[in-house]
Amino acid sequence: MRFSSSVLDDIRNRLPISAVVARKVTWDKRKTQPARGDWWACCPFHQEKSPSFHCDDRRGIYHCFGCGASGDHFKFVTETEGLSFPEAVERLAETAGVSLPKPDPREREREAFRVDIVGAVEIAAKFFEAKLRAPEGKPARDYLTRRGLTPKTVAEFRLGYAPDDRDALKRHLLQNGVTEDTAVTAGLLRKPEDGRSTYDYFRGRVVIPIHDERCRVVAFGGRVLDPDGQPKYLNSPETPVFNKGTMLFNVHRAREAAHKSGTMIVTEGYMDAIAVHQAGIRNVVAALGTAFTEDHIARLWRFAPEPVICFDGDKAGVGAAHRAIDRILPLLKSGQSFNFCFLPDGQDPDDLIKASGADGFLAELAKARPLSEVLWDREVAVARIDTPERKAALEARIEELVRQIRDDRVARRYRLALRVKLSELFWAHDRKSRGGQGPRGGAKESPGANAADVQPLDDTELASVERILLGLCVEYPDLYEANIERLAVTEFKVKALEDFKRALYRIAVDLDAASVASFYEGLDGRFYFVLNEVHGDETRTDFGAVLPRGHRLRERMPILKFHPSQRFVENCFESMLERLSIRSLAADIEHDMDDVGADTDESAMARLFELSRELNRRREELARREQELAEEAKAIRQATTGSNSATPVLFK
Structure with a gap:
């Protein structure tokens, strides 16, 4: 049903937005001024300790100065309760005592x-x-x-x-x-x-x-x-009130838990969903025995930006995942994707919970892999790259898949991520074929080009920040693209990491029009060693366990194992960039202080004083932001695992 502007305005006028928002927040008594319709609270959309969420009854809007969330009565209900717009209008109309127009x-x-x-x-x-x-x-x-x-x-x-x-x-x-x-x-x-x-x-x-x-x-x-x-x-068969291609089992129970946790778990069958729910994990739904449809995808994105789909780890489960990927790929949007969890030994969620309990199931969920990785594995598993023609065929196949993505920004990010992976794959294959010798016709590997070349050369903590930033650039190419110029002018103190950063820039910008096969051999062999150091290739340990791609990044930034939102990762990225910027500012001040002498004029001293004050202010602000991020990380982990342990460190 379509609603006229007068009906929506009537609901807004009769129902203060603070009354709608109050269901989900606790107002801050110090900052709030009810008589003026001025309300403040900690944001319901992200974790924070000091209230930055503002609700204005006079204008009928809310806005968070921390995460940027904003909207009116109806958007707040759709965002926090998972209702459609018509459902939100009906609910608020009933609360406000507004009669909705009758249909024809x-x-x-x-x-x-x-x-x-x-x-x-x-x-x-x-x-x-x-x-x-x-x-x-x-x-x-x-x-x-x-x-x-x-x-x-x-x-x-x-x-x-x-x-x-x-x-x-x-x-x-x-x-x-x-x-x-x-x-x-x-x-x-x-x-x-x-x-x-x-x-x-x-x-x-x-x-x-x-x-x-x-x-x-x-x-x-x-x-x-x-x-x-x-x-x-x-x-049941299709009816006027039931469509298998649009409905999800248990969605009416799961939607609020999904909004609170930031994710939705999807199982293949309803008995699995019931078992997961019984184990205390409430944000779970199931498809109804049909192939994943566009309506399923759009509906799941209403509840969480990156739902996790659980598949049995057998051949049938992998095949179902690949079919789902083909459906999802054209629909990908900025900040909206899917993760895939393949359960071990052909077990379904019900089997796993019986054997290992909720903790065992959550441990497997923590291993869920992004759609981009599952897509990559699917294509590489059947590809041969032992000739230039076969390398070109794999690259063409991947380019064709990327072209299916309708969102231009997402397509560009996929293209960047897959170009890096193709370059790494071709180099590793050719290096193995040559017994470790340098690329034919390209740059030779340096004799000492190995992980030892990127050990910290200065303070360990900031060298670790440099590694994590580069690992995030590989893991989240959209982050890299958004910050590419800022990263380009930020000097990394570890030379091998600085060299890698510059080579990554070449792949993203200078060589964007060239094929991977035509330029990968020209990269210094150190690039691939550093790539493994900051991100981590898929590796089999001495005990037979398989460490997935990105394992080194997740070791240094453990919160990534719990699939935090893109916004949270962006905030962490910004925080670490700020750390490096503060380091540069501190170094500049120290350098200028060394030059201070008896002939230094007052204006130069005043400038140094102001820079020092600015440095202290930025350090205090960074400490506050990092504390908020640590608290949010704790909430993310608690929502995923049920654990209420101490506030975790964001990186190691």
Whole structure:
């Protein structure tokens, strides 16, 4: 439904925005002035200790001076509760006592029909619940017990049992005033094409209700109890209120937890989602046995910028992930992507939780890999690069994939990241083929070109910051692109890191139009050693474990293991750049102080004094920002693992 400006203004005028926001924040009594409609609180969109979130009743807007979040009544509800815009309008209109315009007669008829269908489905849900509790539901209760579901979970999810009877539900529906045609349309009865009488759609199955985002039961999933029964799982057919290609199981419970934690977990089946929810991890949904659709992708992005999809680690799970990538790739946007978690030994989430508990499942989630890495692995796994033509073919294939991304900024960032990886891949392959000798026709490897060349040459802490910044440039090419000029003028004190930074600039700018195969051999061999040092190749340890790409970066910046938001990573990046800038300013002041003598004039001394004050101010501001980031890192880790340990350091 479309809403006129007058209706929206009426809601805004009757309902102060502070009353809407107050559901999610605690007002700061020192800064807030209620009489003036001036309200302050710690931001609900990012973790902070001092209030920078402002709410203005006079203008009907909110704004956070820390993270930049801003909007009106309706945006706040959609952002914090995961509702669609029409749902937010309906909820706030009810609170404000504003009557919404009635739809036209045809829409009223369609809505009344939908209400009849929802009513029929609700009657069926109560019937299935009662049958589960009845003596005839014992096989279903035994099955749920074997699956490890508690009575509390069974009640919360309203699980039920469909008797193995041709028309048990049909008789119940007719007795409760539901017409046969409505029951067929609602997907509760089947109507044979040969003219025979209708019969129950679900029979001899455990029944799982499927809710829409308005918390209404609109469909069911059924798990067969007969070991030989087929299909094993059965969903309701498409109806006017149920579309498998748009709906997500458990979304009505998960959306608020997803907003609080900043992520959404997606499982392949609803029994897995129930098991994860029961383990205390609330931000979980499941697809309904269909291929990932554009509607699924858009809906998940409403709740979290980078949802994590769990797949079984077997061949079928990997294949499903690759199909999902092909769907997602064209739709990628700045700040919106997906991570992929492949569970070990072909286990599903339910199996893993039974074996290792919630902590074991969360440990696997922490290993989730970005879409870009899974895409890279897929293409490289089947590629041969032993000839120039085959190198060119792989590069062309990757360029074609990048061209599918509709967002130009994201496409450029993918292109930069994949060019670095291709360069590294080609160099490593050719180096192995040559037994470690320098590239043919290109620069020779320096005899001492190894990880030892990038050990700190000055203070250890800032050398570590330089490493992390370069590792983040490789891991997050969008960060690098946004800060490329600022990085170019920031001098790194470790020479090998400074050289790497300059070579990375060449790849991103000077050589943007050239093919990877045409320029990679011209890079100094040190580039690849430093690349491994600051980021980390995929490596197998002496104990047989596999360390994924980026492991060195994650060792130095452990919070990355918990998939923080892009905004959080950007703030950390800015903080570390500021550290290096402060180092340069301090060095300049020290140099100028060394030159101070009896003939130094007062203006020069005043300038040094002002620079020293500026240095102290920036140091204090940096310390405050880093403390806020550390607190936010603690909240991210707690939301992901449930751990409430001490505030972590941001980097090592």
